[in-house]
Amino acid sequence: MATKKTEHSGIPFSxxxxxxxxxxxxxxxxxxxxxxxQKRLIPVxxxxxxxxxxxxxxxxxxxxxxxxxxEKIYAAGEVKxxxxxxxxxxxxxxxxxxxxxxxxxxxxxxDLRAVLLQGGGRRTAETTRLKSGAxxxxxxxxxxxxxxxxxxxxxxxxxxxxxxxxxxxFDMGFVGxxxxxxxxxxxxxxKIIVSATITPRVVKLAKTYIKPLTRIELDPPGKIADTITxxxxxxxxxxxxALLAWLISSNHFEKVLLFVRKKELADGVAAxxxxxxxxxxxxxxxxxxxxxxxxLNAFRTGDYQILVATDIAARGLDISDxxxxxxxxxxxxxxxxxxxxxxxxxxxxxxxxxxxxSPDETEQLNDLQKVLGGKIKEVILPEYAPKEAKARGYFLxxxxxxRKTASQRKRTETPGxxxxxxxxxxxxxxGFKAFDAAKPKTDKRKDSRRGSRGKK
Numbered sequence: 001m002a003t004k005k006t007e008h009s010g011i012p013f014s015x016x017x018x019x020x021x022x023x024x025x026x027x028x029x030x031x032x033x034x035x036x037x038q039k040r041l042i043p044v045x046x047x048x049x050x051x052x053x054x055x056x057x058x059x060x061x062x063x064x065x066x067x068x069x070x071e072k073i074y075a076a077g078e079v080k081x082x083x084x085x086x087x088x089x090x091x092x093x094x095x096x097x098x099x100x101x102x103x104x105x106x107x108x109x110x111d112l113r114a115v116l117l118q119g120g121g122r123r124t125a126e127t128t129r130l131k132s133g134a135x136x137x138x139x140x141x142x143x144x145x146x147x148x149x150x151x152x153x154x155x156x157x158x159x160x161x162x163x164x165x166x167x168x169x170f171d172m173g174f175v176g177x178x179x180x181x182x183x184x185x186x187x188x189x190x191k192i193i194v195s196a197t198i199t200p201r202v203v204k205l206a207k208t209y210i211k212p213l214t215r216i217e218l219d220p221p222g223k224i225a226d227t228i229t230x231x232x233x234x235x236x237x238x239x240x241x242a243l244l245a246w247l248i249s250s251n252h253f254e255k256v257l258l259f260v261r262k263k264e265l266a267d268g269v270a271a272x273x274x275x276x277x278x279x280x281x282x283x284x285x286x287x288x289x290x291x292x293x294x295x296l297n298a299f300r301t302g303d304y305q306i307l308v309a310t311d312i313a314a315r316g317l318d319i320s321d322x323x324x325x326x327x328x329x330x331x332x333x334x335x336x337x338x339x340x341x342x343x344x345x346x347x348x349x350x351x352x353x354x355x356x357x358s359p360d361e362t363e364q365l366n367d368l369q370k371v372l373g374g375k376i377k378e379v380i381l382p383e384y385a386p387k388e389a390k391a392r393g394y395f396l397x398x399x400x401x402x403r404k405t406a407s408q409r410k411r412t413e414t415p416g417x418x419x420x421x422x423x424x425x426x427x428x429x430x431g432f433k434a435f436d437a438a439k440p441k442t443d444k445r446k447d448s449r450r451g452s453r454g455k456k
Contacts, residue, residue, distance in 0.1 A: 178205065228350075
């Protein structure tokens, strides 16, 4: 979201040409100053440009694209007919619900109607809401395409098309739906792609369907907000659960988002924490939408102290007053680590990110710290740390360079080839070396024996 009323270097939203009705809602929500991504993106979108944008997770990207498109519709005059003008695609039901909740008060302030379309619910109820009139549609990709192909939505009338969390769309296999929707979209509509990381696949998609295209990147890949304090706890794998429980109890954490790699592990860790009388919710793909929604709402209201989640399930979620994120392990996709810790320290607030790492995760840790561009501060607890870490006083000494492949080693060992892979100028010495190498080898000991017999 935007920055709350705290000390922050930014500009007021009124300086970004936002109209009074929208400014009033911002004030009611206690958003005073625009975040860097809002400051950069809002004027560009008000100018009508097509954009692909990336910024830190938790930097306020949702309002950065919602405010300018609502402002443009409001500035065009009174809306007499309610039909889809803004179309927002989000990869998960939870994210779609989140965007919808953010959009509702701002849409109402300028007499616009918002509707949420997502799988798991009755499509007939959604069709009825669409027919009664909707200006803003927030949807998941598959359900959006179903309504488009059923002609419940006139896709050619869309003025602003937004794809949120585009990199996650690829991770979840939704690119086929995106391509079909892009192909049906009017070339006159403003197109906006929002992504925490701009991957080559995202760039290819954007260049295929969006021309001209403005690219905005606020932070380098691997950048984590300065408001987040990171700590790394080396631990023997068999003691991970015990260390986890000790960290939560000794630090008196009131709200903990705990990330794990696998669904089965999420269930197991949650069961262990419940044995210690913690109130725990679970968020992963094997649970139904209603179960995930119940767990998430209970965590937000404080009924659950801990939420155990997998990477995809919790990606992009905005949970207020979340002080700490704990990584039970290192994710398979290293950039998912950035998304994990980005659930805390949002919108200029301070947060803590704790990572538990076992000896069998050394290589993953080394690769992760290369992505981050530096070491995470280590905390050695003698009762839990591996014996090597206790003896040395540290777990991972420094970032190790990547191992050379066989082809790279061969190239550096080949005469006439420099380590940069460029051929150097051949000299006479190289010719003599080749000549000597080609000569048949003789046994020096036999030659010496023959010579000695001849002398006698």
